Every structure is written in C-alpha cells, then in structure tokens.
Amino acid sequence: MKAVVLAAGKGSRMGKHFGRKPKCLLPILGLSLIERLLHIFQENGINEVIIVTGYQSELIQQKIASKQIPGINIIYIKNEDWEKGNESSLEAALTEIDRDEYFLLVMSDHLYDPHLIKEAVEKVQQKQLIIFYDDSVARNELEGALKITVDTAGKIFDIGKQLDSNLVDCGIMILKGDIKELCENSKDMKELSELVKFYSIKHSITACKVGSSYWQDIDTYENVHSARNKILRSLITQKEGFISRNFNRHISLKLTSYIASFNIKPNSISFISFLISVLSGALFFYKNPLWAGIAAQLSSIIDGVDGEIARVKFLSSRYGGYFDSILDRYGDVSIITGMAFYSLSAERYEAVLIIAVMAMVGSFMSMISKEKFHSEYGAPYLQRMYDGWTQYLPSSRDGRLFIIFLGGVFNQVFPALVILALLTNFQALYRLMYTVKKIKV
Amino acid sequence: MKAVVLAAGKGSRMGKHFGRKPKCLLPILGLSLIERLLHIFQENGINEVIIVTGYQSELIQQKIASKQIPGINIIYIKNEDWEKGNESSLEAALTEIDRDEYFLLVMSDHLYDPHLIKEAVEKVQQKQLIIFYDDSVARNELEGALKITVDTAGKIFDIGKQLDSNLVDCGIMILKGDIKELCENSKDMKELSELVKFYSIKHSITACKVGSSYWQDIDTYENVHSARNKILRSLITQKEGFISRNFNRHISLKLTSYIASFNIKPNSISFISFLISVLSGALFFYKNPLWAGIAAQLSSIIDGVDGEIARVKFLSSRYGGYFDSILDRYGDVSIITGMAFYSLSAERYEAVLIIAVMAMVGSFMSMISKEKFHSEYGAPYLQRMYDGWTQYLPSSRDGRLFIIFLGGVFNQVFPALVILALLTNFQALYRLMYTVKKIKV
Structure with missing residues (x-):
C-alpha cells in the first residue's frame, strides 16, 4: 500500500x-x-x-x-x-x-x-x-x-x-x-x-x-505544546491500576516529556527503576524506612517511564516487556526482603519469616494468576472485566508499592507487610476459586 | 464431516x-x-x-x-x-x-x-x-x-x-x-x-x-494389555523434565493405570498432590526431614497423574491447567517454608531468610520466565530449543522436588535450599540475559 x-x-x-x-x-x-x-x-x-x-x-x-x-x-x-x-x-x-x-x-x-x-x-x-x-x-x-x-x-x-x-x-x-x-x-x-x-x-x-x-x-508554538500533550495523554491506558492512573502517571509523563529528547533506551530506564527498588530494600535493611518508602514509590513511578518512552519513540519490543517484567519481580523481592529485615528488630523472626514469605508469594501470584491465564486460555486476563469488586484492591504492582511507600513513610513496615500478604494472596485465591472458574473464553 | x-x-x-x-x-x-x-x-x-x-x-x-x-x-x-x-x-x-x-x-x-x-x-x-x-x-x-x-x-x-x-x-x-x-x-x-x-x-x-x-x-486379552500400554506410553511428552520422564512417570503411569477406572476428577488429584506438599512442609517444620523429603517426591509424582488422567479420559480443561499450576506454586511455598523453619535450628536466621527467599523466588521465576515469554511472544517457551546446556539443570519442578527429596532423605536440608536458590535464579537470569534476548519468534 x-x-x-x-x-x-x-x-x-x-x-x-x-x-x-x-x-x-x-x-x-x-x-x-x-x-x-x-x-x-x-x-x-x-x-x-x-x-x-x-x-x-x-x-x-x-x-x-x-x-x-x-x-x-x-x-x-x-x-x-x-x-x-x-x-x-x-x-x-x-x-x-x-x-x-x-x-x-x-x-x-x-x-x-x-x-x-x-x-x-x-x-x-x-x-x-x-x-x-x-x-x-x-x-x-x-x-x-x-x-x-x-x-x-x-x-x-x-x-x-x-x-x-x-x-x-x-x-x-x-x-x-x-x-x-x-x-x-x-x-x-x-x-x-x-x-x-x-x-x-x-x-x-x-x-x-x-x-x-x-x-x-x-x-x-502553542500547537507544538498541544501536540506533545495529546501524545502524552494517549499513553494512559484503561488497563492500569488506580494509583498508576491517578497518581504515578502525573509524574511519569512529566519525566517522559523531559527525557524523550535524550537518547535513553527503555531497557536502561527499566534497569534504573530496578536499581531504585534495590536501593529501597537496602534502605529498609539499614533502618531508614522513610527514604526506603520514598524510593519504592519512585521506583514505581519510573517503572512507568520505560513503557512511555518505548511507545512515544516507537521502541517497544517483546524483549523489553519481558526484561521489565523479570526485573520488576526481583525489585519486589529486594524491597520485601529489606522490609523483613527491618521488621526483625521488633517482631519474632518466625512471624516475620511467615509474613515476608506470604507477601513475596502474593506479589508473584498477582502476576502469575494473570500470566498463567493468558497462556492457558490464549487471551489476556482482563482485570476490569473479570475481577469484579476485587479490581479495586491495590494488589497490582502500583498498589503494592504504594502500600510499601505508606508503610515506610509512617514507619509501619511490618503492618504494611501483613497487608500485602493478605491482600495479594486473597486476590490470587479469589481468581482461582471464583473468577477464572466461571470464565468461558 | x-x-x-x-x-x-x-x-x-x-x-x-x-x-x-x-x-x-x-x-x-x-x-x-x-x-x-x-x-x-x-x-x-x-x-x-x-x-x-x-x-x-x-x-x-x-x-x-x-x-x-x-x-x-x-x-x-x-x-x-x-x-x-x-x-x-x-x-x-x-x-x-x-x-x-x-x-x-x-x-x-x-x-x-x-x-x-x-x-x-x-x-x-x-x-x-x-x-x-x-x-x-x-x-x-x-x-x-x-x-x-x-x-x-x-x-x-x-x-x-x-x-x-x-x-x-x-x-x-x-x-x-x-x-x-x-x-x-x-x-x-x-x-x-x-x-x-x-x-x-x-x-x-x-x-x-x-x-x-x-x-x-x-x-x-494380550491385545487389551498392549492397548493399555500404548495409551500410557503416549502420555510421556518430550517437553517434560529429566526426572519426570525417567523416574516419576514410571510410577505415575502405574497409578494412572490403576485409578483410571475410578471416577476421580483430575482437579481432585491436583488437590491431593497439593495437600501432600503441604504435609511435606509440615513434616520439615516438625523436624522429620526423611518423611518430608519422601512426601515432596510423592507430591511430585502425583502432580503428573492429574494430567495423565485428564488426557486418558479426555477430561483436559484450561481451568484444570490453571488450577494445577496455581496450587503447585503454593505447594512449593509450603515445602520451602518448612525447610526454612527446619534450617533455623542450625543456621543464623538472617542466612535462612535470605536463602529461603531466594529459593522461593527462584522456583517462581522458573515458571514466570517461561509464562511471561509465552504471553509476550505469543508462543510457548521451548526449553529444549532455547535453553542450550541449561536445559539439563534440574530447575523445573520435577528437578527441584527431587533435590528437596534428596535434601530430606540425607538430612541436608539447608544445603538443598542453597542449591535450589542458586540453580533456579541462575536459570532465570540466564534466560533473561542470554537465551530470550537472542530469540526471534
């Protein structure tokens, strides 16, 4: 054509x-x-x-x-x-x-x-x-x-x-x-x-x-400004979480707008986001929950920028999606491990071990329960369509990192872990026993 | 037609x-x-x-x-x-x-x-x-x-x-x-x-x-016997792991052959396999590594029977695949948590926490690195084709549970955890940095 x-x-x-x-x-x-x-x-x-x-x-x-x-x-x-x-x-x-x-x-x-x-x-x-x-x-x-x-x-x-x-x-x-x-x-x-x-x-x-x-x-020049805004607004999708759509995007789009003119690859941004989550874990480990929480939230925001840059500059790739997803998992692990060590000073280590494991497992399950659906049913898991009222639970990555942010800033690290552990596993089990069971694709 | x-x-x-x-x-x-x-x-x-x-x-x-x-x-x-x-x-x-x-x-x-x-x-x-x-x-x-x-x-x-x-x-x-x-x-x-x-x-x-x-x-009657064997042999697929193919299947096919005539649903068998892995975790927790290891291996064997029964009796369903996969993850978690508690008596709790978390993450990553590939690239991850020499590593579920079995039977629980932690994360990172990177599907 x-x-x-x-x-x-x-x-x-x-x-x-x-x-x-x-x-x-x-x-x-x-x-x-x-x-x-x-x-x-x-x-x-x-x-x-x-x-x-x-x-x-x-x-x-x-x-x-x-x-x-x-x-x-x-x-x-x-x-x-x-x-x-x-x-x-x-x-x-x-x-x-x-x-x-x-x-x-x-x-x-x-x-x-x-x-x-x-x-x-x-x-x-x-x-x-x-x-x-x-x-x-x-x-x-x-x-x-x-x-x-x-x-x-x-x-x-x-x-x-x-x-x-x-x-x-x-x-x-x-x-x-x-x-x-x-x-x-x-x-x-x-x-x-x-x-x-x-x-x-x-x-x-x-x-x-x-x-x-x-x-x-x-x-x-006003037209140029308006054109830029139209592109940026088109990056906010319906399938992302509440925190991402209503909070993170306001900042990540500004970052994207600023760095788009530089020659930075989306995978480099994914890696920076990962490093910041490792930093967050380390800050928890070294008993600095305030900055650890802030770093977790920053990592969450920057986790949006890689995809924005990829779409704005037509650099999207399947490997990029894969790379980002795997690094995100290790980033989560780093933060939750840091939170566990932080909690050890106040809580019994058996309780910490159980809760940390549950929080970790749940954050993985949040992803697995969708990805496994995709490979088994041959179609993506549509949260807005399938999840019913549980779609409003902050169990996706943006919601989880926001809970960690709050837990860090208000120095309620162990309670944040407990909330994560319950929330994410509830969501995965709800999908297993209820939503996926009734889906006919 | x-x-x-x-x-x-x-x-x-x-x-x-x-x-x-x-x-x-x-x-x-x-x-x-x-x-x-x-x-x-x-x-x-x-x-x-x-x-x-x-x-x-x-x-x-x-x-x-x-x-x-x-x-x-x-x-x-x-x-x-x-x-x-x-x-x-x-x-x-x-x-x-x-x-x-x-x-x-x-x-x-x-x-x-x-x-x-x-x-x-x-x-x-x-x-x-x-x-x-x-x-x-x-x-x-x-x-x-x-x-x-x-x-x-x-x-x-x-x-x-x-x-x-x-x-x-x-x-x-x-x-x-x-x-x-x-x-x-x-x-x-x-x-x-x-x-x-x-x-x-x-x-x-x-x-x-x-x-x-x-x-x-x-x-x-000899023909009937031969027919039964031909069906059973056809259940061994090329994509399964070494332990599964060469060891587990010998037992699981016998079980399948025995229970096929009863009215047991594949999902019930998945659930029994899950319960046995929870039992394995509990046995580790209660300091009985021998029986815990045996239970882990038994769970691994029975984990093959659900799929065999489903295929033999034409009961395969996408929900069945989903159900089995999610329960397997929780089964893994239960066993590794049990192993961690068992190790606490001999090791420093920081070391146990780090290694247990790594082993858990790695066992999830083993799945995620394949499932994410599937959803991102639109085709299953073919271990035999993509994994190179790492396809021989026992990082799939059959291999991991076999390591746990050996760790339990020889009372080397913490070393088994260490091996799991290193093996599975190495495999996931090798896929991330090497095999998936070069795949053009």
Whole structure:
C-alpha cells in the first residue's frame, strides 16, 4: 500500500521558533513529525512511501536516512516548483501511482494519532475515497483553517478556507491515481483544495469524522505544546491500576516529556527503576524506612517511564516487556526482603519469616494468576472485566508499592507487610476459586 | 464431516474374558473403546457419527447415551442382518451417506491413536480414498490378520486374509458414498474386504502407512494389555523434565493405570498432590526431614497423574491447567517454608531468610520466565530449543522436588535450599540475559 507525504513547503509561520528548518523535521518528544509518521505507517502495513520534498530537500532526506525503519521503501521526489504549493507537489508524486490505485495522502507537518492512520489504511483497503474532518475545533481557530461542507449523503460538497463551516479538514485523505487526469487538464490550478474539489464533483468523496482519534495541525508554538500533550495523554491506558492512573502517571509523563529528547533506551530506564527498588530494600535493611518508602514509590513511578518512552519513540519490543517484567519481580523481592529485615528488630523472626514469605508469594501470584491465564486460555486476563469488586484492591504492582511507600513513610513496615500478604494472596485465591472458574473464553 | 463406526459384531473371541458384552464396550483405562473413539472424533471436528449396531444394540446405545459428548450428532442404525458380517453393516450405514460424499470408516473394536484419526480427517478433507496399513506387525500375528498388497503406484492391489504380505489393514479407511452402487449390484457379497477390493478396481485407493501412530486390533486379552500400554506410553511428552520422564512417570503411569477406572476428577488429584506438599512442609517444620523429603517426591509424582488422567479420559480443561499450576506454586511455598523453619535450628536466621527467599523466588521465576515469554511472544517457551546446556539443570519442578527429596532423605536440608536458590535464579537470569534476548519468534 502506498502513502504520499507532502513535505515540500517552508512552514514560514514557525520560522521564528524553529530557525529555518522544514516543519516536518520539528521534533516532538524526541521524534520529528515525519519520522513519527513513518513509524506509524510501518506499524500499519504501509510499505511504500512517496515523500515529495522541495524546500531544503537534502536535509529532509539526510535526516530520514539516518534513522532506518525496516520494511518501508521510501521514494523521494523533489518538486522544483514547490513554491507553487501542494497541488504541484501532489502532481509530482502521482508519477509513482497507477491510475486505478487508491492511496493515502497526508501532510508532513501534521501530527496524527496512530489509530487514525490505522482507520485510514483499512479504508484504503476497502477502496473508499475519503477526506477526514474534525468538527470539534475551537471557534477561534476556525478562521485560517481549510474547511469542508457535506451534502445530505455525507459526501464532500465544497472545500475552502472561506466556507462558513465548522468541519475542518485534517490533512489526511484517500484519493485514487486517476486524479492525475484532472491535473493534466487543468494546468492553471494552484491549490490542492481546488483540485480535490473538482475531483469530488465527478467521483463522490466521503467525509469521515476523526472521532476520538487526535490530530494536530502545527503552525504555532502553542500547537507544538498541544501536540506533545495529546501524545502524552494517549499513553494512559484503561488497563492500569488506580494509583498508576491517578497518581504515578502525573509524574511519569512529566519525566517522559523531559527525557524523550535524550537518547535513553527503555531497557536502561527499566534497569534504573530496578536499581531504585534495590536501593529501597537496602534502605529498609539499614533502618531508614522513610527514604526506603520514598524510593519504592519512585521506583514505581519510573517503572512507568520505560513503557512511555518505548511507545512515544516507537521502541517497544517483546524483549523489553519481558526484561521489565523479570526485573520488576526481583525489585519486589529486594524491597520485601529489606522490609523483613527491618521488621526483625521488633517482631519474632518466625512471624516475620511467615509474613515476608506470604507477601513475596502474593506479589508473584498477582502476576502469575494473570500470566498463567493468558497462556492457558490464549487471551489476556482482563482485570476490569473479570475481577469484579476485587479490581479495586491495590494488589497490582502500583498498589503494592504504594502500600510499601505508606508503610515506610509512617514507619509501619511490618503492618504494611501483613497487608500485602493478605491482600495479594486473597486476590490470587479469589481468581482461582471464583473468577477464572466461571470464565468461558 | 461424517464417520461410520461398525459396532454390530459379537467379538466372540473375547467372550471368555469379557462376559457377553459387545467388544466396543470394553473399558480401557476407564473409557470404553467406542467412547474413546467418539472423544477423538470430537477433538478432530467430526460432527456426525453413524454407528451401526446389531448384537446387543440397546446396550451400546444406552452406554453411549449416558455419557454426553457435546458437538457430536450420533445416528444409530440397527443392522438386523448383523450376523452376515461387516459388509451388510456398511450397506446399512450408506443410507445416511450421499453418493459424492467422502467419509471415514472405522471398526469399533480397534484402538486408534488420536494422531491417526487426525491424519485421516485431513485426508477426508482432501477427498482421498485411502486404506491405512501397518508394516510393523509381528510375524506371528500376521496369520489371522486382513492384509493388503500394493502396486508400484502405491495403490491397493489386493485385500485378503490369505495374502502373502506383511501390510496389515488397520481397520480405518476413507471411502466415498458411491460405493453403495456396488452394494446394490452385488447382493451375494459377504465380506467387507471383498467389497472394498471390487471398489478399488474402478476407483484406485491409496495405501497409507500409519507411521509413528499407534493402533491395536483387540481380539485377545494380550491385545487389551498392549492397548493399555500404548495409551500410557503416549502420555510421556518430550517437553517434560529429566526426572519426570525417567523416574516419576514410571510410577505415575502405574497409578494412572490403576485409578483410571475410578471416577476421580483430575482437579481432585491436583488437590491431593497439593495437600501432600503441604504435609511435606509440615513434616520439615516438625523436624522429620526423611518423611518430608519422601512426601515432596510423592507430591511430585502425583502432580503428573492429574494430567495423565485428564488426557486418558479426555477430561483436559484450561481451568484444570490453571488450577494445577496455581496450587503447585503454593505447594512449593509450603515445602520451602518448612525447610526454612527446619534450617533455623542450625543456621543464623538472617542466612535462612535470605536463602529461603531466594529459593522461593527462584522456583517462581522458573515458571514466570517461561509464562511471561509465552504471553509476550505469543508462543510457548521451548526449553529444549532455547535453553542450550541449561536445559539439563534440574530447575523445573520435577528437578527441584527431587533435590528437596534428596535434601530430606540425607538430612541436608539447608544445603538443598542453597542449591535450589542458586540453580533456579541462575536459570532465570540466564534466560533473561542470554537465551530470550537472542530469540526471534
């Protein structure tokens, strides 16, 4: 499947903030707009990308070539007439597209939600002509935007900046190669919107709402800020625990936003999180519960950053998930062992041994009861769907480390161990005897 | 897909051992031959089974009706002429088969390897006419057997008991509904073999070797014994550990063979194995390492029986696998905790706490490092393929419980804990840092 990326323009409005570089090279959270786009294309099975360059074409080509993305074949077309506008750039790209071929056309200076590209790819496969629009753009931003109007059948009726409409074109559309006939017959056309409008008269084009997917046209510094926030917000998933979603993420997303521009690998962050949990264990051992608790919570927060960085910079790997998971287990062990030694000074060692073992076992069981389900039933264990009221128990890692944090800060280390021991084993046994038993997948 | 089962005969040769019941009701490891066949059919997607009965037809129908097998539609056809032989029984079944339909024909008094039925089902789908044969039958058993000869193209040339051939018919073939034309035209034919032989003249039938699959024609008490052994041997899988394969299975298969005829659920056996590991932990706690070690090993052996019974009696379930796995973890914890308490009398409690925690963590890690792989990579962790030389380390559950057994019997409980702690964590870290890292699935 082919995608055409228009990257020939100058993006003059950003000039003062971004020097003289083309806008598609603008880095957001450690990746330039066009690199991000190529990664999203790759994840969605687009294997041929035609990039039309103009302004500073060598620089764009250089920057992209320095980051290999396997499985994507890139064709660069330099549009010498780039100053004439996007219509001429599309025309240049059409030499690589067959007349009966459907293709994706996107602007290189926009940010797109991977879900939006995924939806578009599916519609290319279904051979639909489409323009994506957004009807939720703020009134004060409507003025300069390219807008569309739609007829009663949901087809494009008109396109233009002057239209009285709140349906804003998102700069992503699906066209067909036969649009080149129109280009050949109307040499005096200047605007891409004009071309598409004429094309839509003969071949009706469907207007498709972007729905819950995000996108962002990047013209100003405020747009950059907003784009960054949209990416960061998309990292909070529904399947994570209460503490993680409502507390840890507020901090970890800030950290991610800060370190994304550095060249730090997700596995290095997993390892740092592990080291901090070892430090927490050591602090408990050396009778410093306050800082030990804080270190445990810090480790929990940083445990979120590795995954965030991996997703933001398209560095996710199965080994990364495996590595993080195994290190987390050893991190838990280190903290609980430290807590056990700390408790020995006040409690009988038999009680400590029993409770520490139970807390350790329970924290492992919390994971095993889900992973074993996954391998046995061939589908992930959905806590929100299966766990009933026990989904609110803080027995996942974010909840457990929060209990340890509280136990450390309020110097109630042994009670925290007891709570962990009861909570986690209860959860595992509840799953064994009740929730998993009744699941039919 | 349809299968025809011929269950009309009397099986007179077994009479003296089995009373007056039809041979297909002969129980082997807790399931009658015909029930086993229906289970295998169900697992391989055969949804319509035509059972031709004659001798004691009501009894057969009654016995099968008492054991519901979901997803299989059974049609009973009573062949009043059953004493005329199998040819007349097949003829009776053909009323339910269309002329252009391929179907599986099997004898109800044979034992078949599920793999053999699976292979046959695939060949029915490919619309092949086939007779399965075995060329490894002992010379002294050739005499009374139905044999085939094959031409140079691998097609059936002749069929008969008198042939000088060592290719024995296995009683499983794939035929087509148009064989009924032959039945109508040759009313005086007595033998099924004769019918098939005539059919093969016009429609060439391929002779297919059973290969590594087992089968057994059941005529004598020795055959029953041999059939039972073939099923039991098939339970030993390649993926289990050294101790399990070479030691535990010898005992667990005997237990399975003994208890298969009782109505004991696999989950009950898992629970008994768990209780014995709790007993082992308690015996360590009460300073009886000898019997504690023996109990640990016994629990390990019985831990194999649940799966054996489940497979022998077609009672496998995903919940059963889940239940067994979670109980095993708690069983391990119980034993290691007992060992830790036992060690406290001789060792410093700090050392015991550290080593016990490490041994516990390692025994969990042994599982987690495989299960997490499964969920992350979407394929099971193949120890024999990935683990290199570390596959020979006794770090799986069978190996670990054997170390505990030795530690108990020779009263070296703490050293056994130390070995467990080092071995299992080494294995997990080796997987993390070496084997999993280089796997590309």
